[in-house]
Amino acid sequence: xxxxxxxxxxxxxxxxxxxxxxxxxxxxxxxxxxxxxxxxxxxxxxxxxxxxxxxxxxxxxxxxxxxxxxxxxxxxxxxxxxxxxxxxxxxxxxxxxxxxxxxxxxxxxxxxxxxxxxxxxxxxxxxxxxxxxxxxxxxxxxxxxxxxxxxxxxxxxxxxxxxxxxxxxxxxxxxxxxxxxxxxxxxxxxxxxxxxxxxxxxxxxxxxxxxxx
Amino acid sequence: xxxxxxxxxxxxxxxxxxxxxxxxxxxxxxxxxxxxxxxxxxxxxxxxxxxxxxxxxxxxxxxxxxxxxxxxxxxxxxxxxxxxxxxxxxxxxxxxxxxxxxxxxxxxxxxxxxxxxxxxxxxxxxxxxxxxxxxxxxxxxxxxxxxxxxxxxxxxxxxxxxxxxxxxxxxxxxxxxxxxxxxxxxxxxxxxxxxxxxxxxxxxxxxxxxxxx
DNA sequence: CTTCAGTTCTGACAATCCGTCAGAAAGGCG
DNA sequence: CGCCTTTCTGACGGATTGTCAGAACTGAAG
Numbered sequence: 001x002x003x004x005x006x007x008x009x010x011x012x013x014x015x016x017x018x019x020x021x022x023x024x025x026x027x028x029x030x031x032x033x034x035x036x037x038x039x040x041x042x043x044x045x046x047x048x049x050x051x052x053x054x055x056x057x058x059x060x061x062x063x064x065x066x067x068x069x070x071x072x073x074x075x076x077x078x079x080x081x082x083x084x085x086x087x088x089x090x091x092x093x094x095x096x097x098x099x100x101x102x103x104x105x106x107x108x109x110x111x112x113x114x115x116x117x118x119x120x121x122x123x124x125x126x127x128x129x130x131x132x133x134x135x136x137x138x139x140x141x142x143x144x145x146x147x148x149x150x151x152x153x154x155x156x157x158x159x160x161x162x163x164x165x166x167x168x169x170x171x172x173x174x175x176x177x178x179x180x181x182x183x184x185x186x187x188x189x190x191x192x193x194x195x196x197x198x199x200x201x202x203x204x205x206x207x208x209x210x211x212x213x
Numbered sequence: 214x215x216x217x218x219x220x221x222x223x224x225x226x227x228x229x230x231x232x233x234x235x236x237x238x239x240x241x242x243x244x245x246x247x248x249x250x251x252x253x254x255x256x257x258x259x260x261x262x263x264x265x266x267x268x269x270x271x272x273x274x275x276x277x278x279x280x281x282x283x284x285x286x287x288x289x290x291x292x293x294x295x296x297x298x299x300x301x302x303x304x305x306x307x308x309x310x311x312x313x314x315x316x317x318x319x320x321x322x323x324x325x326x327x328x329x330x331x332x333x334x335x336x337x338x339x340x341x342x343x344x345x346x347x348x349x350x351x352x353x354x355x356x357x358x359x360x361x362x363x364x365x366x367x368x369x370x371x372x373x374x375x376x377x378x379x380x381x382x383x384x385x386x387x388x389x390x391x392x393x394x395x396x397x398x399x400x401x402x403x404x405x406x407x408x409x410x411x412x413x414x415x416x417x418x419x420x421x422x423x424x425x426x
Numbered sequence: 427c428t429t430c431a432g433t434t435c436t437g438a439c440a441a442t443c444c445g446t447c448a449g450a451a452a453g454g455c456g
Numbered sequence: 457c458g459c460c461t462t463t464c465t466g467a468c469g470g471a472t473t474g475t476c477a478g479a480a481c482t483g484a485a486g
Contacts, residue, residue, distance in 0.1 A: 006434095015482080016434060035338035037249060037276055037331075042472060051436045056474060063250055117337055118250075124330055124393040125248035135397070159414070159425050165403045166411035169394050170387035177386035178379070180337040184348070190378045198379035201372070205425065206415055212372055213422040219463090228453080229463060255443060264465045269445060 006057050020058045022048050024072075027065045031114040036066065036121075063122070070119035070133045073112060080104050081140040088144050094208055098200040102175065106196060109179035120176065141175075142168050148207040158209030171203050219270050233271045235261050237285075240278045244327040249279065249334075276335070283332035283346045286325060293317050294353040301357050307421055311413040315388065319409060322392035333389065354388075355381050361420040371422030384416050 003011045004020065012020065026047045030039055039062050045052040059065040083104065087097040109116060119137070122130035145168035152158035178199060185195055205212050216224045217233065225233070239260045243252055252275050258265040272278040296317065300310040322329060332350070335343035358381035365371035391412060398408055418425050 121334055157426055163403050163407040163411045166408045170412055170415055173387040173390035174383035181382050190376050194376040195379045198376045199383055202383055209426040211424045213370055
């Protein structure tokens, strides 16, 4: 069931798997270089050194290849989830854990941003396939943060005027968009470290009720 | 200088202006319906009821039309900027002002999201033209928020461990991404009002140092 | 080494889209 | 109505899309 298949449905062998992977890596590379809006099947095929027909053997179109890359993001981000889950269970030293999360996740965006942007775009554009991926991609982050908020609210440290899901979503939004602004920030004197420290503080404060003063 | 021109550079008259506008509106409508990735010049031309050649008289390609739509976002968002500038000068009743900003800006996203998403995408993908638009679009928000943060820091109500620009950016990120999650939130019981209240609280707290407990 | 069956890849094709002309249509003015 | 300017389009060469039938490759069996 988790076997990789061609567009005609047949399960593919070792050689085909390598071709499929070359196509995916090339798609990701071109996505980084030239963006998604005018990325053609022809571009990928030429770069791979294969016939366009080969591309269509594995993917319906470029978006379908980006979808496959998006699906892989779920596994790729798993270590960050795991780290977070491990650290956030104990109640202590939350700020350091927030710093690590923000730092690791910013690095993750620096590597995988080109794919993540299209995953979010297509999900925002209401494509159900991509929404499913986005949900699975976000769920562990959301669950961990929502739990933190609820715990802080239950113990009276954080106001119940905050909606737990919306609070988690707002922090995830910051994590997902700020890496895209880093270049502009650095041009105006805000270093990567300052950005990470700031987001970590905001995250920590929002999830625990710790004051920002 | 601010006259609208065709692709060959000539200044266009009344009839052509209307054609150009019909093309822009149609592009925006199709963008809402089917997203940006497979929006063809042909689709727009057919829907407008004109020859593709007419489209190319005004725009180099679909992305160029979206660029024009993005540029218009700057004027369209100006009332929100103005409202914010007017309210945020006085120091009082900040939370209500935050609520209004979040509510108005969420409405703005609901109407213009399809264009805003591509504007942000192309800027994130390092396209200088779109970056320029994004900068102008964001600048008033950023300026107002940065000023708030600095003022709160100067009066000792907000920790100087926060970078003012990064703080403003994080809040802007929440404003720009949360409308895209609203549908999912509502399915799980978080209403639009709860979302707005939450973001307003987070915004108010981050900009002023007001505690969340 | 040769044959053979299954797998993978590709050349070639019709259909569509791209982008550009020269010239047709529409509109205004004397 | 003629004339000029602006605007629009049919038609074209070129490129991309998506689909075949069959060619090339692979490994295993004889």
